Amino acid sequence: MGKGRLEAFTDGVIAIIITIMVLELKLPEGHDVSGLLAAAPSFLVYALSFVNVGIYWNNHHHMLHATRQVNGTVLWANLFLLFWLSLVPFVIRWIGEAGISPLPIAGYGFVLLLSALGYTWLERAIIAVNRDNGVLAMAIGSDWKGWLSLAGYIAGIAFAFVSPWIALACYLSVAIMWLVPDRRIERRIGTDPDSAG
């Protein structure tokens, strides 16, 4: 089976997730600037989520670009990732209703953690099917960014019950770390004539 339809489906779902999040963003109350200021935290969570989903789209794009084969496990790992990403709009609504409080902020971290685990599973599944593709395997071999993300999310979930703002700082740090696109794969692709897609 080719990877084209998987890529198109994933792009579609991610494009929808990133766009319908806005339907869950809470309106500012009242008619003055104090209402706007009160809505600012929700808006920041929205912006952070937009960037997070954008990062997944970007990295998914890079990884699939270097991929040549997909199988059933890759399909289901991908669907698992999409399942958890699909809950991001839900968490935005939850935070909009309940405010920057421990439970929804921990829930946000849980959704980000499971998404990251889904991405890791997908990565492993793709490497397993593309064993002969040295570029891909070597490129994502020492995935310290992935492990650091998991640690950051777990720390955030724990901190949420102490101070939800520290938890948000954890999630934000992980996002900033990823804002640099994964140049490891890009660089190796550039030097490997085989993987030109």
Next chain:
Amino acid sequence: MGKGRLEAFTDGVIAIIITIMVLELKLPEGHDVSGLLAAAPSFLVYALSFVNVGIYWNNHHHMLHATRQVNGTVLWANLFLLFWLSLVPFVIRWIGEAGISPLPIAGYGFVLLLSALGYTWLERAIIAVNRDNGVLAMAIGSDWKGWLSLAGYIAGIAFAFVSPWIALACYLSVAIMWLVPDRRIERRIGTDPDSAG
């Protein structure tokens, strides 16, 4: 007429269905874990629906891959399938409002049953246009999984009025049965040089 645009349209609609379901998922009430636990059944219905729609996407993909011709009947059978799948988010909202109670759980089964009938119709319509395509016809000739799904959904609808939880167990069993992708078609495609898509 080619099958490309039908595939793209169906993928688009299924990607949207699977993603907007989250807009219908009910928020947990209150600020403590008991509210989360009370929301767990809705969440399980959401997860089950996500998997069900994912299964349709996957099987639709396999079937269309082995298809070479489509006609008007195929188009309308496909639209009939999409109509019933489009009601899955509606049922999630209904269950979120009314709880795991007989009527919405029977309604869920009804939507799943009509979706399955739509898929069966689509299958028959595709076989009728691709009569010379022995791979496809033989591959889905003895469609015991399809018949078992219909039986499972009908049983679920009946059980919903006795215990909605037994009904959900019926729907879940059907989903688990389908989680194994339809290797019958895959296997035959692998041995038939004609159907390489």
Next chain:
Amino acid sequence: MGKGRLEAFTDGVIAIIITIMVLELKLPEGHDVSGLLAAAPSFLVYALSFVNVGIYWNNHHHMLHATRQVNGTVLWANLFLLFWLSLVPFVIRWIGEAGISPLPIAGYGFVLLLSALGYTWLERAIIAVNRDNGVLAMAIGSDWKGWLSLAGYIAGIAFAFVSPWIALACYLSVAIMWLVPDRRIERRIGTDPDSAG
């Protein structure tokens, strides 16, 4: 400019319209069958709208298949059509709130009428750019179905203030007339080697 991106964008918007309509469908009230029966008219409007949008997708597909050139006018006529189609979910919500009553049912007819006018404008714009494409021009030359649709919608809007049910019967009649795909174009394409897409 090619027609590919226009087709993809239109398919995307139509796929989204047909799918998000369900978010506007009103929940049945109460926990018994009487609540379901009371919701039946809304559900019928939903089903009729699903079929109508499906018909537009189908006919748009046929028309664009026979098209070779698009220009700025075609782009804006297409956007005008999509604008009015985008209001279909809104009308479903309106009918769900206000019931099968004169104003929303007339509004439904108005949206259908303007969509049909948009389609007619698009048709004319496409013919104007594809003057050398005899197949297309001849095929949709005597567009009695289009004119009958406009008449049916205008009649429906007028009747809505007498009886909204007669108005719905008008809209339904137009839909049934279109359920037969436009075989005029299909037939001519089949006999014209130039237009194979």
Next chain:
Amino acid sequence: MGKGRLEAFTDGVIAIIITIMVLELKLPEGHDVSGLLAAAPSFLVYALSFVNVGIYWNNHHHMLHATRQVNGTVLWANLFLLFWLSLVPFVIRWIGEAGISPLPIAGYGFVLLLSALGYTWLERAIIAVNRDNGVLAMAIGSDWKGWLSLAGYIAGIAFAFVSPWIALACYLSVAIMWLVPDRRIERRIGTDPDSAG
């Protein structure tokens, strides 16, 4: 990296934005024409937004058509543009709730302004990567329309606190200015055999 997936993702997000806006459009109240008239301003904002997003789609299409290379900066400038466009449905909901009043109308101008800045950034980023592509650079070299848009939006935001209607007139004027598609690029593409896409 190719531009294909960026184009497809952007088209997807813009198609979703333009379509889900309707979910945020407020229903007319009551059952008579006075309710409809009261809803007219919201409807006009909806129509203006539909046209604005359509203009972005159209101009993005023209610009990407003349583009040959994209890089990380282009990706992020594009995501920045999409972020601000994604807030258009939110502003429609806000105006629906709060009416044509200073704060939401200024907020609408702010979202339009930031979208325009995002488009300008994207334009600069694309020119930077396509330095050898004289067609593109010359074509959008003297971008007076872009600067006039920024001025119009800033004026609108300021006027919103005097009279929101004057602000809306500013936003409308910008939209009308853009309704003429960017023929500068089209014309040059027509005379440059290299950039045929």
